[in-house]
Amino acid sequence: AFCSEQALDALLDYNEPVRYKVEALVADLTVALMQKYNLSKIDAMAYVYDSSVFAQLSDSSNKLYLQPWQEIYEMLKQELNNQK
DSSP states (O other): OOSOHHHHHHHHHSOHHHHHHHHHHHHHHHHHHHHHHTOOHHHHHHHHHTSHHHHHHHOGGGOGGGSOHHHHHHHHHHHHHHHO
C-alpha cells in the first residue's frame, strides 16, 4: 500500500539499482521508527513514504540514497519532530 500518489510515482520513476538501495533504506528506516516510537509496521512505513526525506531519497540526482541509513534516519526524526 502506498500512502500517497507521490510515493508511488517516485518508486516508478527511478532506475533499478537506485530503487533497490532506496528499498533497503526504507526497510532500515521503518524498523528504526518502529523501535524508537513503538509504531506498527504500517504506521512506520506511512511516516517514511509520506516524508520529504523519502522524496529526497527518490530523487537520484542528489544521491542521498548513498548516505548511511543512520544519517537519513536523523533527517527523518528531525522532520517528524518538526511536525509535532
